[in-house]
Amino acid sequence: MSELLSAPLTVEFPFTRSLGPVQGAFLTGLRERVVLGVRRPDGRVLVPPLEYDPDTAADLHELVEVGTTGTVTCWAWNPTPRRGQPLGTPFAWVLVRLDGADSALLHALDAPDPGAVRTGLRVRVRWAAERTGAITDIACFEAYEGEGEEGGAHAADVAEPADRADGAEVADRTDVAEPADRADGAEAADRTDVAEPVDRADGAEVADRTDVAEPADRADGADAAGRTDVEEPADAADPTGAVPRARPHDGVFADPVTSLAAPARLDYTYTPGRAHGRHLAALADRRTVGERCPACRKVYVPPRGACPTCGVATDEPVEVGPRGTVTTFCVVNIKARGLAIEVPYVYAHIALDGADLALHGRVAGLPYDRVRMGLRVEPVWVGDGRHPDHYRPTGEPDAPYDTYRELL
Amino acid sequence: MSEEPVAVVGIGQTRHAAARRDVSLAGLVREAAARALEDAQLAWADVDAVVIGKAPDFFEGVMMPELYLADALGAVGKPMLRVHTAGSVGGSTALVAADLVAARVHRTVLTAAFEKQSESNAMWALSLPVPFQQPLLAGAGGFFAPHVRAYIRRTGAPPGIGALVAYKDRRNALRNPYAHLHEDGLTLERVRSSPMLWDPIRYSETCPSSDGACAMVLTDRAGAARAPHPPAWLHGGAMRSEPTLFAGKDFVSPRAGRDCAADVYRQAGVTDPRREIDVAELYVPFSWYEPMWLENLGFAAEGEGWKLVESGATALDGDLPVNPSGGVLSSNPIGASGMLRFAEAALQVRGQAGEHQIEGARRALGHAYGGGSQFFAMWLVGAEPPAT
Numbered sequence: 001m002s003e004l005l006s007a008p009l010t011v012e013f014p015f016t017r018s019l020g021p022v023q024g025a026f027l028t029g030l031r032e033r034v035v036l037g038v039r040r041p042d043g044r045v046l047v048p049p050l051e052y053d054p055d056t057a058a059d060l061h062e063l064v065e066v067g068t069t070g071t072v073t074c075w076a077w078n079p080t081p082r083r084g085q086p087l088g089t090p091f092a093w094v095l096v097r098l099d100g101a102d103s104a105l106l107h108a109l110d111a112p113d114p115g116a117v118r119t120g121l122r123v124r125v126r127w128a129a130e131r132t133g134a135i136t137d138i139a140c141f142e143a144y145e146g147e148g149e150e151g152g153a154h155a156a157d158v159a160e161p162a163d164r165a166d167g168a169e170v171a172d173r174t175d176v177a178e179p180a181d182r183a184d185g186a187e188a189a190d191r192t193d194v195a196e197p198v199d200r201a202d203g204a205e206v207a208d209r210t211d212v213a214e215p216a217d218r219a220d221g222a223d224a225a226g227r228t229d230v231e232e233p234a235d236a237a238d239p240t241g242a243v244p245r246a247r248p249h250d251g252v253f254a255d256p257v258t259s260l261a262a263p264a265r266l267d268y269t270y271t272p273g274r275a276h277g278r279h280l281a282a283l284a285d286r287r288t289v290g291e292r293c294p295a296c297r298k299v300y301v302p303p304r305g306a307c308p309t310c311g312v313a314t315d316e317p318v319e320v321g322p323r324g325t326v327t328t329f330c331v332v333n334i335k336a337r338g339l340a341i342e343v344p345y346v347y348a349h350i351a352l353d354g355a356d357l358a359l360h361g362r363v364a365g366l367p368y369d370r371v372r373m374g375l376r377v378e379p380v381w382v383g384d385g386r387h388p389d390h391y392r393p394t395g396e397p398d399a400p401y402d403t404y405r406e407l408l
Numbered sequence: 409m410s411e412e413p414v415a416v417v418g419i420g421q422t423r424h425a426a427a428r429r430d431v432s433l434a435g436l437v438r439e440a441a442a443r444a445l446e447d448a449q450l451a452w453a454d455v456d457a458v459v460i461g462k463a464p465d466f467f468e469g470v471m472m473p474e475l476y477l478a479d480a481l482g483a484v485g486k487p488m489l490r491v492h493t494a495g496s497v498g499g500s501t502a503l504v505a506a507d508l509v510a511a512r513v514h515r516t517v518l519t520a521a522f523e524k525q526s527e528s529n530a531m532w533a534l535s536l537p538v539p540f541q542q543p544l545l546a547g548a549g550g551f552f553a554p555h556v557r558a559y560i561r562r563t564g565a566p567p568g569i570g571a572l573v574a575y576k577d578r579r580n581a582l583r584n585p586y587a588h589l590h591e592d593g594l595t596l597e598r599v600r601s602s603p604m605l606w607d608p609i610r611y612s613e614t615c616p617s618s619d620g621a622c623a624m625v626l627t628d629r630a631g632a633a634r635a636p637h638p639p640a641w642l643h644g645g646a647m648r649s650e651p652t653l654f655a656g657k658d659f660v661s662p663r664a665g666r667d668c669a670a671d672v673y674r675q676a677g678v679t680d681p682r683r684e685i686d687v688a689e690l691y692v693p694f695s696w697y698e699p700m701w702l703e704n705l706g707f708a709a710e711g712e713g714w715k716l717v718e719s720g721a722t723a724l725d726g727d728l729p730v731n732p733s734g735g736v737l738s739s740n741p742i743g744a745s746g747m748l749r750f751a752e753a754a755l756q757v758r759g760q761a762g763e764h765q766i767e768g769a770r771r772a773l774g775h776a777y778g779g780g781s782q783f784f785a786m787w788l789v790g791a792e793p794p795a796t
Contacts, residue, residue: 057482
């Protein structure tokens with residue numbers, strides 16, 4: 001019994017995603033520090049927006065802008081952040097219902113410990129300094145120290161579609177910061193999402209809130225008009241981003257994001273198993289050993305531990321080769337991804353003497369256009385390769401077609 | 409108890425392209441599904457179950473895309489299934505949907521298949537580097553090219569047959585507004601002189617890589633009676649599988665394909681497919697597979713498939729047109745390709761194939777294969793309901 005082999009197998013690829021109109025607008029909006037949702041036929045607002053209504057399957061396209069502050073509806077503490085997660089320090093996964101939305105967004109909350117997190121906690125977006133049009137443009141959420149942050153009251157402040165449609169709720173909102181709170185400008189010091197003037201069209205807002213889209217940010221310039229459906233509190237000289245109601249938004253931005261990169265990586269431990277392991281051990285001695293099926297007597301190379309046609313275990317080892325016959329082949333003129341072999345090369349099916357099916361390998365040692373069906377070949381080992389590097393002609397006469405036609 | 413007759417009452421497909429960057433994956437599938445429902449004059453609420461299919465997940469890197477397609481396909485409160493059979497999946501998916509109707513499990517089933525190949529790289533996805541194994545040296549084209557060489561050796565086919573097929577299918581695609589490749593200036597000479605990629609397969613004899621989707625609405629006899637347009641009726645359908653590699657496998661004419669076709673003909677009462685079938689949509693990703701499948705499916709005797717091609721019988725004006733839509737050689741969103749063959753066969757017997765309609769088509773075969781020539785799915789559809 002040979003040792004059981006195993007080896008790491010990493011599968012990695014930089015997949016892309018085309019976004020379509022709704023997700024494209026949502027992610028472009030994040031780049032511009034605007035959070036968009038979509039309104040369902042019943043008036044409720046979904047954030048993040050979906051393209052299709054989960055209940056009715058209707059197309060959803062009525063985009064609305066919601067606030068950048070919201071309420072935690074559920075959370076879980078993550079004591080050991082992993083590669084690729086939003087924060088490197090322990091944090092809370094949170095579902096946040098942004099002000100003006102009726103569904104919650106999953107993200108991370110930067111909090112010192114689980115004791116600092118609770119359902120009903122008021123939070124706000126902390127924007128990433130570098131934004132590209134991805135969910136990571138929201139670096140994370142942070143507790144929101146605004147006035148009127150009575151968590152209990154807010155937790156109960158679940159938006160009823162009927163309430164929200166008529167705007168009757170505006171006057172009840174308690175999460176609109178009072179100017180008094182802001183007059184001293186103390187808040188600016190707390191802010192971690194202060195944008196650099198360089199990425200502001202007007203450059204004039206640095207000391208002020210930066211998570212509210214300003215008309216200057218808006219490609220359509222329609223923002224001011226868009227707010228007319230919301231009765232602004234008269235004293236809201238400094239809007240805080242707490243949007244009492246979702247406001248219509250056309251989703252139009254300059255230079256919209258249409259796709260995103262979605263690199264994926266999977267790490268496996270691969271074990272070839274007993275039969276293949278024995279085969280590999282023999283290959284280390286440069287011997288090719290297959291297995292014979294006790295039922296149909298066919299010799300399988302490489303062996304798989306079972307006969308695929310009879311469905312019975314195979315364990316009678318049979319040494320085959322080293323010589324064999326090219327049964328068929330092709331000449332490859334196009335480089336496959338990540339393959340270092342120079343083209344043209346010959347990719348062939350080679351039936352080793354004594355085997356009942358062909359294996360695949362490269363044929364070299366003669367001009368590529370001289371390779372032919374029936375060519376007799378032998379393996380060429382290079383360095384400490386696990387498999388033959390290629391097969392070369394033995395110089396024997398070609399095998400007659402009838403000796404390998406059943407293997408095609 | 410006899411099976412419920414199955415009717416195709418709605419067909420939709422997307423405009424296939426190298427990259428459909430204007431839509432999300434959901435938007436792509438939705439486009440085909442919405443067109444199928446429109447054709448059937450049905451609403452999402454009229455659908456009882458949804459059956460989808462696509463090729464392996466590495467083809468987009470979205471694991472279990474069915475989870476997030478439930479919204480786009482109106483699957484809330486309904487069963488939703490996904491079928492996996494590699495390249496043949498579009499055909500298998502349609503058959504699973506048809507079986508649900510035939511067995512009277514559901515009355516109206518929406519089935520869809522798709523691929524957004526621009527989001528990945530199929531060559532990479534098909535050749536993951538497995539430790540301890542020799543890397544597969546060739547990708548998809550290189551995998552199939554040796555089998556084409558074996559076919560040529562076995563039958564004595566002249567070298568130009570593949571070019572004839574490629575030229576025919578690419579010309580047919582000009583009549584199909586949904587096809588990916590529209591090569592107006594293509595000549596037979598240009599096909600013959602295109603670069604040799606995997607000798608004996610040339611560039612112009614190779615399928616493209618496409619983004620696209622296809623959908624159908626399948627229903628029972630009562631549903632067919634309500635349909636606004638003539639249905640296509642299912643007369644026979646079957647799937648067969650075999651291992652990728654085994655001693656005695658015939659890569660040129662796999663037994664699973666022969667058995668699958670025989671089963672479909674038996675169900676449909678077809679004894680002479682060459683005479684009784686008016687048009688065939690065969691899964692031909694490399695041009696030489698047309699003569700190979702003509703033999704495998706019983707349209708030609710062993711060794712004679714290439715003669716059928718050479719005679720012009722498989723051209724639009726021949727007596728057995730093959731791939732009037734332009735086929736896989738003109739559009740290959742892999743997961744959808746099999747369903748496109750099934751749907752195009754149904755369009756023909758409904759008289760709705762537009763500029764590539766074969767006059768008087770009453771019975772048509774849709775065919776799909778996948779994996780290492782190991783999964784086969786076929787259906788035979790007719791303009792008349794099956795005899796009960």
